[in-house]
Structures are given as C-alpha cells and as structure tokens.
Amino acid sequence: MRLKGKVGIITGSASGIGRGIALAMAKEGAHITIVDINEEKGQQTLEEINQYTEGMLIIKDISKEENVKSVVDSVVDKFGGIDILVNNAHASKQAMLMDTTLDMFDLSFNTGFYPTFHFMKACHPHLKKSEGKVINFASGAGINGQPTQTAYAAAKEAIRGMTRVAANEWGPDNININIISPIAKTEGVEAWSKSDPEQYEEMVNAIPLRRLGDPQNDIGKTAVFLASEDSDYITGQTIMVDGGSTKLY
Numbered sequence: 001m002r003l004k005g006k007v008g009i010i011t012g013s014a015s016g017i018g019r020g021i022a023l024a025m026a027k028e029g030a031h032i033t034i035v036d037i038n039e040e041k042g043q044q045t046l047e048e049i050n051q052y053t054e055g056m057l058i059i060k061d062i063s064k065e066e067n068v069k070s071v072v073d074s075v076v077d078k079f080g081g082i083d084i085l086v087n088n089a090h091a092s093k094q095a096m097l098m099d100t101t102l103d104m105f106d107l108s109f110n111t112g113f114y115p116t117f118h119f120m121k122a123c124h125p126h127l128k129k130s131e132g133k134v135i136n137f138a139s140g141a142g143i144n145g146q147p148t149q150t151a152y153a154a155a156k157e158a159i160r161g162m163t164r165v166a167a168n169e170w171g172p173d174n175i176n177i178n179i180i181s182p183i184a185k186t187e188g189v190e191a192w193s194k195s196d197p198e199q200y201e202e203m204v205n206a207i208p209l210r211r212l213g214d215p216q217n218d219i220g221k222t223a224v225f226l227a228s229e230d231s232d233y234i235t236g237q238t239i240m241v242d243g244g245s246t247k248l249y
C-alpha cells in the first residue's frame with residue numbers, strides 16, 4: 001500500500017494508459033478521481049477503482065479552463081486535499097508538416113498543453129501543502145520528431161519544457177514533477193493491431209524489448225513509483241517507459 005490514503009487526479013483515465021494508472025494507484029490505496037469526457041467508460045473504470053478504494057468520476061472537457069477549477073474544487077471538497085496530479089489526456093490529429101493546420105495545433109495544445117498548465121496552477125496550493133507529486137506526459141513522437149506529428153510533437157515538447165521549469169521553481173517546496181514517455185497497448189492500439197497486423201508487427205519489432213507496454217503493469221507501476229516516496233529525490237526527469245525505443249543521454 002505505497003499510496004494509502006493519497007488523493008489523486010488523473011485526466012483522461014476512463015480508458016487507455018490513464019485507466020491503467022488509475023487502477024495501479026487504487027490498488028496501492030489511493031483515492032483516484034477520473035476526469036474524462038467518456039461517461040460510459042468512466043463509469044466502468046470507477047467501478048473497478050471502487051473495488052480497492054473510494055474513487056470519483058467527473059465528466060468534464062478539460063480543454064475548457066473553467067472546468068479545471070471546478071474539478072480541483074470538487075476533489076478538495078470530497079477528499080480534503082490533493083497529493084497526486086497526473087496530466088495524461090491528450091488528443092491530436094496527424095498530418096505531414098506541409099499539411100498541418102492551425103486547427104491541429106489548437107486541438108493538441110487545447111487538450112494537452114493548456115490543461116496540463118491549468119491543472120498544475122490550480123493544484124499548486126494543495127500540492128504545496130501535501131508536498132505532492134505531478135506526472136506529465138511526453139511522447140517519443142516529440143522526442144524523436146516522428147513524421148506526421150508536428151502539432152502533437154510541439155505540444156508534448158512544450159509540456160517537457162514547462163515541467164523542467166516547474167521542477168526548478170517548485171523543488172524548494174518538495175513538489176516533485178516528472179514526465180512519462182510511454183509506449184502502451186491501449187484499447188485503440190489493440191483494435192489497430194487487428195486491422196493492420198503487418199504494420200503492427202513491424203512496430204513491435206522496432207522495440208528492443210519486442211512488446212508494447214501494458215497500461216497498468218508497465219506504465220501504471222512506473223506512475224505509482226513516481227507518485228510514491230520511493231521517488232522523493234527525482235524531479236524534472238523524462239522517464240522513457242517504452243521498451244528501450246528511445247535512449248536519453
């Protein structure tokens with residue numbers, strides 16, 4: 001029970017990696033609030049969380065700044081504070097750079113970068129009190145400059161820059177803030193693997209550990225580590241949970 005009684009907010013945790021993190025943290029005793037736009041999947045995940053601890057589901061679009069404050073207020077009202085913030089949700093559209101539009105930048109920044117910024121600001125007073133932990137999300141698509149990912153890569157690298165600034169500014173208050181850059185077999189990737197098995201096999205063969213990560217057992221357990229006191233001396237870092245695909249030196 002490495003997170004017993006801790007209170008966490010995870011954006012985009014009705015499904016995918018966010019769900020994996022929510023379940024991994026709930027199993028360690030944390031009270032997790034799911035923030036998502038998908039009510040059906042959110043309810044399913046809440047029921048799973050509630051098998052371990054008391055969770056909460058808030059159906060809100062995090063791209064709207066006013067929703068961020070109301071989420072934070074609801075969590076503090078119900079659970080009395082905030083120890084863990086995981087900025088996981090992010091939507092994007094792919095296109096070659098020459099076909100990338102400002103709308104694509106808007107989608108990626110409005111669902112990824114700005115909510116991360118707004119949640120960090122709104123949670124800061126509570127994280128200062130709890131000496132809490134923040135986990136943000138990057139992507140190999142940004143770090144390696146994957147073709148067709150201009151808008152997404154830009155937003156992800158903006159999140160990494162902001163995270164390093166926050167690590168320096170918030171370190172004296174004992175708030176740790178780190179980044180996970182994952183590769184994981186989510187429900188979406190699972191469906192794609194069935195529709196295009198050849199390209200899927202090619203992708204797996206390019207990963208040194210020859211498999212995609214599991215949202216709960218690989219990414220979730222890393223998030224538990226970053227949310228626990230086991231990582232108290234780590235901040236401002238990007239942790240590659242991608243089977244060895246990207247080496248940071």
Ligand SMILES: NC(=O)C1=CN([C@@H]2O[C@H](COP(=O)(O)OP(=O)(O)OC[C@H]3O[C@@H](n4cnc5c(N)ncnc54)[C@H](O)[C@@H]3O)[C@@H](O)[C@H]2O)C=CC1
Pocket residue numbers: 011012013014015016017018035036037038060061062063087088089090091111137138139140141181182183184185186187188
């Ligand atoms: N799956 C992978 O292999 C990789 C994922 N990532 C990053 O990991 C994180 C999680 O990725 P996945 O689980 O694959 O994502 P996903 O697309 O499978 O799930 C995202 C969740 O966020 C929710 N969501 C989307 N827009 C929202 C909004 N405006 N307000 C509230 N909720 C919203 C969705 O309903 C969904 O439940 C993201 O930051 C992604 O960029 C990075 C590299 C690879």
Ligand SMILES: CC(=O)C(C)=O
Pocket residue numbers: 139140141
């Ligand atoms: C979704 C994503 O971040 C990829 C494919 O790197």
